[in-house]
Amino acid sequence: MLTSVFIAAVSLALFWMAAFTLWWQMHAWRTPEVLASTRFSSPDGDEHVSFSLLLPARHEQAVLDHTIQRLLESSHTDFEIIVIVGHDDPETTAVAEQAAARDPRVRVVVDRHEKKNKPKAMNTALPHCRGDVVGVFDAEDQVHPELLAHVDHAFRTTGADVVQGGVQLINFHSSWYSLRNCLEYFFWFRSRLHLHAQKGFIPLGGNTVFVRTGVLREAGGWDPDCLAEDCDLGVRLSSVGKKVVVAYDSDMVTREETPGSLMSLLKQRTRWNQGFLQVYRKKDWRQLPTLGQRLLARYTLMTPFMQAFTGLIIPLNVAIALFLDVPVAIAFITFLPAVTALVTFVFEIVGLHDFGKQYGLRVRFAHYLKLVVGGPFYQVLLAGAAVRAVWREQRGRNDWELTTHVGAHLGETAVTRQDVPVTREDVPA
Numbered sequence: 001m002l003t004s005v006f007i008a009a010v011s012l013a014l015f016w017m018a019a020f021t022l023w024w025q026m027h028a029w030r031t032p033e034v035l036a037s038t039r040f041s042s043p044d045g046d047e048h049v050s051f052s053l054l055l056p057a058r059h060e061q062a063v064l065d066h067t068i069q070r071l072l073e074s075s076h077t078d079f080e081i082i083v084i085v086g087h088d089d090p091e092t093t094a095v096a097e098q099a100a101a102r103d104p105r106v107r108v109v110v111d112r113h114e115k116k117n118k119p120k121a122m123n124t125a126l127p128h129c130r131g132d133v134v135g136v137f138d139a140e141d142q143v144h145p146e147l148l149a150h151v152d153h154a155f156r157t158t159g160a161d162v163v164q165g166g167v168q169l170i171n172f173h174s175s176w177y178s179l180r181n182c183l184e185y186f187f188w189f190r191s192r193l194h195l196h197a198q199k200g201f202i203p204l205g206g207n208t209v210f211v212r213t214g215v216l217r218e219a220g221g222w223d224p225d226c227l228a229e230d231c232d233l234g235v236r237l238s239s240v241g242k243k244v245v246v247a248y249d250s251d252m253v254t255r256e257e258t259p260g261s262l263m264s265l266l267k268q269r270t271r272w273n274q275g276f277l278q279v280y281r282k283k284d285w286r287q288l289p290t291l292g293q294r295l296l297a298r299y300t301l302m303t304p305f306m307q308a309f310t311g312l313i314i315p316l317n318v319a320i321a322l323f324l325d326v327p328v329a330i331a332f333i334t335f336l337p338a339v340t341a342l343v344t345f346v347f348e349i350v351g352l353h354d355f356g357k358q359y360g361l362r363v364r365f366a367h368y369l370k371l372v373v374g375g376p377f378y379q380v381l382l383a384g385a386a387v388r389a390v391w392r393e394q395r396g397r398n399d400w401e402l403t404t405h406v407g408a409h410l411g412e413t414a415v416t417r418q419d420v421p422v423t424r425e426d427v428p429a
Helices: 002-025 032-037 064-072 090-102 118-128 147-158 176-199 213-218 229-239 262-282 291-323 328-359 365-394 410-415
Strands: 051-056 079-086 106-111 133-136 162-164 167-169 209-212 244-246 254-256
Touching: 002 176, 002 291, 002 328, 051 064, 051 118, 051 147, 064 079, 064 090, 079 090, 079 118, 090 106, 106 118, 118 229, 133 147, 133 213, 147 162, 147 209, 167 176, 176 244, 176 262, 176 291, 176 328, 176 365, 209 213, 209 229, 229 244, 229 262, 229 291, 262 291, 262 365, 291 365, 328 365
Parallel strands: 051 079, 051 133, 079 106, 162 244, 167 254
Antiparallel strands: 133 209, 162 209
């Protein structure tokens, strides 16, 4: 009897968790009005905001110059690019210094910390920022030339302290896990972050995020010891009531590539999960003014671990229902998480079609098949990353496991609308 009650309780908890997650994931598509509100409004041509664009780069000599050149093509006229390189990385430093020699808008700052990571690099550059707003990009990013103009307009028209733009992994065809990785980004930046901004609690994305320089300095910059410094900054700013605006247009997103191997993806997810755990344990989220915000924060920061647990427990529940002698009512309850998983699969298939449509990418039947078949294996990978994150945190290991980039997303430009000028917000959902 106790076993049946326990099975039913776990199944119901998993069902409601999966249902809430799916509902939040669908936030942007609930109504046409909500969808329209998620987009950048068209800029008016005025420029009132100056930008300091931080570009931390470590062993990124293969992709750095392309990113700098894309940023220099911006239609906005008032910006500087600060490339942050390590004192022990001569190859990347050489690329950065060559770019600085070609254009005075590019400056190079050297990070001399013995133990290096992204937040330490950005904190090193923060005192050198001259702009009204600090923007963050990664060394492999493809940035749209109209983005800064849209962000400038968003700051002026909304009174925001922070503007979070969209980021999208593009090379969905590179591997079976790249497909799922790209779709995760699509749902997160296209929909889920907008819900967080609306609720007043948001874990910021790692790049294409813009913060007023005074607000950033007042907050003390980034936590140098946190492995999810973007999430941490968002939580701290949310906790003191700063206004965050999220905007997404498929033409305006910053384009990136997925990790090049399963091990690289595992390490990246481990770092993010461990960072979320660190932010949870810091307890800044407890300063949020409402109970609803605090519950959302607790749930969000623990989601990677609950997601991993769900992926492992659903097959066990199905096996219990099929092969163990349990009451019919209990057997029915154990199937509920599988039902939400099936609905999620359907939503992902529709999302993949929408992703391909928005980015001008041809999605074939084989891609849909990989999406479905790869789902359980992807959950195993997420579970492994979550377990590894807990293990590393308990052992006090917080070294930064760098994700290498080779520019796998750069070849997509020819088949997408990245270089088409945007004059109005008519991008289909």
